[in-house]
Amino acid sequence: MLSFVEENYLKAIYHLSEAGKRPVNTNALAEEMKTAPASVSDMIKRLSEKRMVDYQKYRGVNISEKGKIKALHVIRQHRIWKVFLVEKLNFQWDQLDEVAEQLEHIKSPLLFQRLDEFLGFPKFDPHGDPIPDENGQLIEKRKDPIAQLPVGTASIVVGVNGSSASFLKYLDKVGISIGTRLQIVDRMEFDGSVDITIDGKKTITISPTVAENILLSEA
Amino acid sequence: MLSFVEENYLKAIYHLSEAGKRPVNTNALAEEMKTAPASVSDMIKRLSEKRMVDYQKYRGVNISEKGKIKALHVIRQHRIWKVFLVEKLNFQWDQLDEVAEQLEHIKSPLLFQRLDEFLGFPKFDPHGDPIPDENGQLIEKRKDPIAQLPVGTASIVVGVNGSSASFLKYLDKVGISIGTRLQIVDRMEFDGSVDITIDGKKTITISPTVAENILLSEA
DNA sequence: ATTATTATTTCGATTAATCTAAATATTTTA
DNA sequence: TAAAATATTTAGATTAATCGAAATAATAAT
Structure with a gap:
């Protein structure tokens, strides 16, 4: 049985190694x-004796x-709690991690x-990150541009294509960032513009180009 | 800030002292x-330095x-979680404490x-024990015999009057124990017999005497 | 290819929580 | 009330997690 601290080290090693792709150095x-x-x-020596690294x-x-299986277990639990905190207890994004940890x-x-x-077997957490299953299997997060999703879709912004300053500035202005919850409410046939509701509050119309470049997770 | 272990000691001292009424000895x-x-x-010395005891x-x-305020805080949190585990996650009585702790x-x-x-500000946990408020105020659990409660009441068995072996045997047979959830569904006018539903499953009729001796918490 | 810089490990200590065995205090009993 | 029994505390060790300072290894720079 691992201690809290050991579990946290494993989680950090997993993340810093990008899921085990590269070694992690001590200072990092x-x-x-x-x-x-x-x-x-000291801790690495201990985890090494336990064959976790x-x-x-x-x-x-x-x-x-x-070690990877253990880390994914902890990550699974972290993300399941996040879903609970947001969906059932109405937590804000910035209040999540402290408690989930x-x-x-x-x-x-x-x-x-x-x-x-109870949560309906969620596959993604409120940040759009995938929740590993009980065996530590991780479904890769699929990122779809708004332009390719059907009207009615409600999901989370998990990324954008390109990173021109003007585009990011636009996103900032309308209040969209990674993690923002969007709903696709309508699509104009004649040019492909899309009406979206941002965080359940205001609804705006975005151009086909913008719709092509905002990526939602299939949640 | 107290550690997990210190919190557990305080809780134990609170309980063993019957809410602070009598001193607790080391062996107990x-x-x-x-x-x-x-x-x-060792631990008592530490808690004493922190003015908790x-x-x-x-x-x-x-x-x-x-120390009492701290202990009641932990007890509050314990009991709130129990409500959650039973009401939302359908835990059984015997699975509760390990997780709530x-x-x-x-x-x-x-x-x-x-x-x-989220739980609707519950005042009692699934065992019928009162949940202290944020300030550590504890509402004393009121115990009412079934005979004195109106039809429609749904509550928890928190005790029985007397303890004759035959009565307890009867309770065991029909599946009633401390913590059982009962609902009063009907009362016969002519003799005061009562129909009760046990744990939402089966409905039985109990005699006026039995109704006088099973105590429910006003939940 | 030495030297300098940076990264990493070892060493010795510290704190929280725990234990066994020994010492000491309290209570019971004869 | 003195001896026996019981309860409690102290002393000395141990384990997990941590640290600063010193030593050592690896890498970069001249």
Whole structure:
């Protein structure tokens, strides 16, 4: 059984290694964990003894298969709680992580099974990130431009194509950013302009070009 | 800020002292906490330095006002979670405590505010125990016999009058125990017999005597 | 290819929580 | 009330997690 702290290290290693693609170095991990490099060395040694990571002195650390499964477990629980906090308790985006980081470490398979069911087996969290299944399988987040989604779709902005300053400025002006919840309410046949409702509040019309460049997750 | 362990000690001291009425001795606390008496001595010293308890060597420990408020806070959170687990996630009675004992230590006033609201500001937990308010005020649980409650009442069994073996055997047979949820569906005028539904499943008729001796909480 | 810089690890200490065994205090009992 | 029994505390160790400072390895620069 891993401690809270060990679980947090694994999560950080998983993220910093981009799901295990590259080794993680001590200083980066120390910064992520807001701790001293000396502490990281100690902890890595411990995680290595538990076969959660592969480690060679001075060579950085790689997450093991076992460690990856554990990390994805914690990530699953983190994201399920986020769905709960937003959908049931009306939390704002910026209040989420502090609480979810505590809740993610609760040990009870039954709780997560039931919570998952209560929430209708969500596949994505409120930020559009995919929720790994019980076996640690991660469905890659599909990103679809608004232009290709049907009227009625309600989803989360997970990215944009391109990054011209003027486009980002426009998005900022109308109040769209990563994580914003949009609903597609209408599409004009003659030119492909789209009416969207932003965060359930105001409705605006966007041009076909804009609709091509805002990506929603299939939530 | 208190640690999980300190919070658990305070809760145990609160309970064993019957809400602060009598001092708690080291061995009792050690048994409750499933730990060695020596560990209890150490911890009490620490809690005493933090002014959470009043302590004189060999004289047992008394919870302080400050400690009582903290303990009631944890108890509040424990009971709110229990309501959630039963009402929203359909937990059974025996699965409750293990999970609630983890959840009760989450630090987030906002979470509990919202959760309380989400659950409709419950005043009692699924066992019929009262939920202290944010200030640690505890409404004493009122125990009313079925015979004195109106038809339509749905509540929790919190106790019984007397304890004759045959009565308890009868209760066991029909499936009633502390914590059972009952609904009063009808009352015969001519003799005061009562029809009750047990745990929302089966409906039985009980005699006026039985109705006089099963106590429900006013939930 | 040395030297300088940066990254990492080791060493020795600290704090919280725990334990066993030994010492000490309190209570009970004869 | 003195001895026996019980309860409690102290002393000394242990484990997890942490740190600063010193030592060592790896990398970059001249």
